[in-house]
Amino acid sequence: MDRRALLMAGGVLGAAGVLTLAPVGFAAADEAGATAPGTPADGTEVTRTVTGHLDTGAADFVHLPVEVPRGVNQIAVSYTYDKPSVPSGTPGNSCDIGIFDERGTALGGRGFRGWSGGARTSFVVNSEDTTPGYLPGPVNPGTWHIILGPYQVAPQGMDYSVTVTLRYGPAGAPFEPDYPSERAKGRGRAWYRGDCHLHTVHSDGKRLPSEVAAGAREAGLDFIVSTDHNTSSAHAVWGAYDGPDLLIINGEEITTRNGHWLALGLDSGSWIDWRYRSRDDAFPRFARQVRRQGGLVVPAHPYCPYIASQWKFGYEDADAVEVWNGPWTYDDESAVDTWDAMLGTAMRSGRDWLPAMANSDAHSVPQVIGLPQTVVYADDLSRPAIIQGIREGRTYVAESSAVTVAFTATGGGRQAGIAETLQVAADTPVDVRLEVSGVPGGTVRFITDEGQMHQESLNTSGTGTVVWRTTASLAAYVRAEVRHPKADGTPGKGNTMGPDLQWGPMAALTNPIVLRVKD
Structure with missing residues (x-):
């Protein structure tokens, strides 16, 4: 017709x-x-x-x-x-x-x-x-x-x-949803590894939910978030694939005409609309809808060069930002630079800073589930605890489960970890310490509001400890990066310009430790 x-x-x-x-x-x-x-x-x-x-x-x-x-x-x-x-x-x-x-x-x-x-x-x-x-x-x-x-x-x-x-004809038997559990066994208050950006056949992925769950277990993950594009249909099948060893959290990737964002930690069956642009002023409404459920709003791959994928909504309504998406590229380098600039602005204004996270955005083979991943310090392996850990920035990001870091700052008889604040006198020595494993020949960088302040190479075993001393008067915050050697085998060097990345690919990145001068 x-x-x-x-x-x-x-x-x-x-x-x-x-x-x-x-x-x-x-x-x-x-x-x-x-x-x-x-x-x-x-x-x-x-x-x-x-x-x-x-x-x-x-x-x-x-x-x-x-x-x-x-x-x-x-x-x-x-x-x-x-x-x-x-x-x-x-x-x-x-x-x-x-x-x-x-x-x-x-x-x-x-x-x-x-x-x-x-x-x-x-x-x-x-x-x-x-x-x-x-x-x-x-x-x-x-x-x-x-x-x-x-x-x-x-x-x-x-x-x-x-x-x-x-x-x-008559309607068939009603569909019986099988939603995932809110909690897995866990290890109490501990570090948990997860991938919060994954796709299945419920949107444009090629993997079945069963294959995604199997891939998460193979990658050594403790939790994943289901983020199919613009639909909540997968929520109703995940209950068949979670278990004591794997927490599956509901989510959605909202793909607007002015960028994509992740809604993490949604109630089962909850759907978030995507039919708007930044000029429509609708994004804050849907960000509030996510937060009312206890969830997170996370701009995804903000510098992705594909049409309608670059982030145009700003960060005022965000709870975290995805600075690393899949294998490391120039896009991620730009995202980290923007995030670091926002850290400096937040410290200067006294506002809350925006945590960084990393996810695979895996759709199909050969894209690797858990490359990269977000490692969360949470009270338990449950939806509320994991979401709260990400919201508070008690996280670091890593290339795989083979990469582990421990990051602290110690001074004046006190110690602070990732996302914590160390308050000391202006001239009190502060020792910043990073323990690393799983990055052979890697380069450790300590970065403050002034930029990179210390760089040191790891040995071929990829395991080592790097310590650097500063004061709260010199650094408003300190964060750590661990980079792989560049393609030519040399460590990265600051202020190097050229056709390739100035640093080797990222292996791990921490959220900051805040240093504050004691009144």
């Missing part, structure tokens, strides 16, 4: 870059193969196909209303769009898809039923066999909306086709 002319004539450009098309109607029940008027035959399927064209910059989201009659137990959707050749350096066509049910499409509303982004070309919503990324449940009568997200449109525009198939 070609409704192209009708749809474009009936399209309405609404607020927030939404184009609403004319609704798709279906035959009355007795015309759909019913045995009696108003009684559809079980298993009857009716299909409609819609085509259209979008110009560059037409809308962030295209809403296709679908009028669903009574007696439907499944809605199946497939779509295609053209991919014409474009000049080098010009974005080609890319279009996401998802669906909202009869409860509506309001921002942050209750109507969300699933999103697959561009990871698949078809999906099914019903009570039992719903496609990953989508929420199982009844197909109630009313106006549903298929949502297209044309986040890249070629200069020639985008031709698209959407096919909708309704199946009639």
